[in-house]
Amino acid sequence: MDFAPDPRTEELRVELLAFMDEHVYPAEAQFERRDPAQPFSWERPKIMAELQMEARRRGLWNLFLPDHERGAGLTNLQYAPLAEITGRSPHVAPEALNCAAPDTGNMELLHLFATPEQREHWLEPLLDARIRSAFCMTEPDVASSDASNIALAMAPSPGGGFRLSGRKWWSTGALSIDCALLVVMGRSHPDAPPHKRHTITLVPRNAPGVVIRRGLSAFGYWDETHGGHAEIEFHDVEVGPEAVLGVPGHGFALAQARLGPGRIHHCMRLIGMAERAFDLMCERVTRRVAFGRPLAEQGVVHEVIADSRVKIEQLRLQVLRCAWLIDTLGAKAAASEISAIKISAPETAQWVIDKAIHMHGAGGMTADSPLAMLWAQARGLRFADGPEEVHRMSLARRELRRFQVH
Structure with missing residues (x-):
């Protein structure tokens, strides 16, 4: 390597x-x-x-x-x-x-599974940044960490399409004034096995029956960068068969593909977030004096600086190895490593950012530095790619499988 x-x-x-x-x-x-x-x-x-x-x-x-x-x-x-x-x-x-995000994940999905017509209509404008998009998966009434729970109804409609009825929230990207596309996951085959019940459709944001109910803040931030997070209601929204992405009933597999190898991009960016916080922390402690000595001369500060550097370097090597495995063996073979970095990356970044905030004192909690924003983003990413408990469960099961007696 x-x-x-x-x-x-x-x-x-x-x-x-x-x-x-x-x-x-x-x-x-x-x-x-x-x-x-x-x-x-x-x-x-x-x-x-x-x-x-x-x-x-x-x-x-x-x-x-x-x-x-x-x-x-x-x-x-x-x-x-x-x-x-x-x-x-x-x-x-x-x-x-x-x-x-979320445009990168949506573009990856379209690149992999869209028809030529869907690519021309949606992918090309996204690649050109003429429009933005949202991913509508999470729902307020079910535990969406288990994607098989997704319950938005997709009833068959005349002509081979679907009629969408239900409610989504944390639909990242939907509040942007440039958002034109909603990538929506719903339950289209309720009597099928759990992983064959769902379909993903491409819904115009201005389609009749789509109602943006409200925006959701995350730790006080509205996250304009990603187009905000919306609660959306779908009132008998009609889509034709041309709006179906991939094969009907295969939406769960598509969602997993979206959350798989390409989604380690969050882990890559989290290293940069931790590095920015680390730099700000080092600059701060060299300029501040407490109890008659610069903070940079305090033993407890040395411990934080050293631990932060070790944690960042460990995370970087872990992410690079995971990326290398995906490239050489494929995402399926790297499943354990993907789960591992989705656990460690946001936790490590949040730990370093939190220490940097602490070294800044009260000022670290304000908007006078990017630290509070970085902390909120790192904390939110412990949900965005699935809660860490799910990744821990998946990783542990794979590890234990090696020791099971056959």
């Missing part, structure tokens, strides 16, 4: 670091909502269009997609250090490169 960046990755890495220094970090202030009384708007600051134009010019566009024609054609191992860099500014950089 050689995790050193190859020449192409190194070239992109140098270009991306320059883009971050010259354009992304200077623009961050324009994406902050410091005044709670300020009228709320889901329209992104105009500078985002300028950032995206510059990213295209530098060849930093759609880096997440392994397809050479539509994306950058990078492997997971090649993409990992680049995604880590964007994680240092998670509320600006991924979107600037058209590499932000």
Whole structure:
């Protein structure tokens, strides 16, 4: 295993670091909502269009997609250090490169399973950042960590389509003014085995019967970067057979594909979030004095700095190895490693960010630094790819299987 960046990755890495220094970090202030009384708007600051134009010019566009024609054609191992860099500014950089969730996951799904017509209608505009999308899976009335529970009704309708009735929430992306597509998972075959009951459909956001009921904040943040999180009601929403993604009844498998190898992108970005917090923490302790000595000379601070560095390096190697395994053996063979990093990445990042907040004192809890935002995002990601308890259960079962007597 050689995790050193190859020449192409190194070239992109140098270009991306320059883009971050010259354009992304200077623009961050324009994406902050410091005044709670300020009228709320889901329209992104105009500078985002300028950032995206510059990213295209530098060849930093759609880096997440392994397809050479539509994306950058990078492997997971090649993409990992680049995604880590964007994680240092998670509320600006991924979107600037058209590499932000939930659009990346939806584009991956469309790339893998869409018909040529669906690709032309939905995938191409998404790849060009002319529209955004939402993924509608989680529901308020069931434990959505078990995807077989998803209950939104998809009743057969004349013509071979479905009539959708039910309620979703935490539908990330649906509040963006640019959101045009809802990727909706529902129960279409209620009498089938649990993993054959669901279908995924492509629903226009402005379809009759789609009602955006409200936005949901996460730890006080509205998450404009990802297009917000919406509660949505579907009142007899009619879709034709052309709206079905893949094969009817195979929605569970599609959802797992969406949450599989491509979703380790969150883990890659979490390393960058931890590194940003680490840098801010080190800068802080070298400037502050307590009890007659700089914080950087306090033994307890040394312990935190050392432990943070160890944890970040361990996580980076774990994520890179997982990416390498997916590239060489496939996602199925790397299932244990995928579960493992989905446990360790958000926990590690949250631990480091929390220590950085602590070293900043009361100021660490304010919007004067990105730390509170980073902490909220890291904590939220302990749900976004499935709760850590589910990943622990899956990982433990795979490990115990090796010791079972046959």
